Amino acid sequence: MILNEELLAVERGEQGEAMRKVLKTLIMYGEAFGAERMVKITGKMGHAVIGTGSMTWKPVFDLMEELINGGALPRQSFTTDPRGVEPHVPMSLLDWGMFKVIFSGQERMEKEWERMGIKDKNAYTCTAYMEEVGNIPQYGDILGWAESSAVSYVNSVIGARCNRNSGILEIMSNILGYVPEFGLLTDEGRKADWIIEVKCQNMPEPQLLGSAIGFKCVEDVPYIRGLDKWLGNELTQKVKDYLKDMGAAAASNGSVGLYHVENLTPEAVNHALEDGGNSLIKEDAKVFVIDDEEIARVKASYPNPWKGRDDWDEAPELAFAGCPHFSCRQLCEWTDRLVEGLKRHGNEEVTMNTIFCAAPDVIASFNKRYPQRARRLKKIGVTVSGLCPLSYTSNPLTDNIRIITASNKLRYYSKARFYSEEELVEIITGGWNEKWR
């Protein structure tokens, strides 16, 4: 690894032992992938993956303390993933007590993040790139972020450059101000290994399409054809939301960190050739067709997490939507969907505890800009929260709650049962019956 003067000084220990070890760790990481140099982070803010003070992550908080005490602090402000639980979310006292134990490191973690320069108290979200939150990188920016869905989004929808960095390494990158140059930071690493032909009759739900892509491509880069038929050629908020959810699913079933969508995402547009081809596609790229049958096959392949339980066929008790966190537009859209569903079924309130998740800044904006919808949501019994449903389900007591979701990411990491968005709305508003079992 070739180091510049600034990094050579760090290597000599001129900025302390903690910094020297941070550099050594990042060199070792980069060299494993053939990186020959470190490149400067150009993004204005970092993003970390740790937002819950899980007791299992005590070693991380000890390490952060070691870094802080050693004077190794981030050069930039940063946002981080959502908290695991919030006091206003409905739960029993027993559940709350267990959460206090499981997230016993929350206070310590938040104090450490403050000392390290986190943006503010509202910086806890997996969708920091939302306008209301304001951590929006520019096209071509070099980043050292973590959080699989955020990395996928900033690479694909914005055209920034970021590897799928792990938790802790994203903080270390931010501390050093440099990342090793390899993989998705290079032109070659951003080329597509797969051409995905979407040939469904109707636009597939984003989480199911992403899921199918993740299963097939695992960690490769896909170039997706056929989506612009429904999404158009402009990155409107609605389109960005679709891509956010699709990318998150592809990053949980597999580890897709970047995708290109023909005629839509910025690099795909910039590399389009006159003959209809695209210089982003590798010559030996494989082709895979995703049709309605494949989408149905993927959905049917999800294990039923309630199987084997005595109460497996009873009504769900809790529904989650907004994983990854909803945009303000999605909060409006899902409010309208629920209101229409309730009207259709002749119900006044949702039939189970229902939680919509979004960034604290997005929720504040929603409440301010759409007060009627916000009031309506409250009236029909929906809680809007900044929590992370994934972290929420790390409480083993929640294993006994029958949870439903339309999020592939949540269903993957928990015992939540997956239904399509349409089905979820039907169950939440119309209640449980034979056909959903």
Place this chain on the structure above:
Amino acid sequence: MIVKYKGRVVVPGDVTGSALVTHEGFNTLANLKTAGSFLNPKGVLQDMNNPELYGKKIPGKILCLPETIGSTTGGMVLYCASVMGVAPACMLFSGKADTLAVAGAVLTANWSKHPIVLVDDLGEGFLQDIKEGQRIHVKEDGTVLVEYEDLFEAAP
């Protein structure tokens, strides 16, 4: 019979242990999110999407796999498992190791007392041949020795 494989060393070490094998991606967070805590003190793997590994114990094992998948907490989770004594002793990859696995191993090499040895690029044949429970010796130079039971009875 002992069969020898040679891979690329990412984190060196000399370890011996029994094989735990998956032919699908290893989702580190889904498997190890509570490992080492009172909820899962023995490091039992918890990813229901991976029937090859679900319910098995990982501490001290030689994990043989194609890649890790999922959340970018992956490397951090491996680091925590290492500090808490519930990590695999070694990870052996048939192909190139991914960023999260490498991050985890590199973090343990620099910041934990119990580094996870990582060797990759052992070849597709490695994962086809290896079976759960086989005894494996990994050397510092990336040589992997696998003890196989003889496939046939002794010839007359």
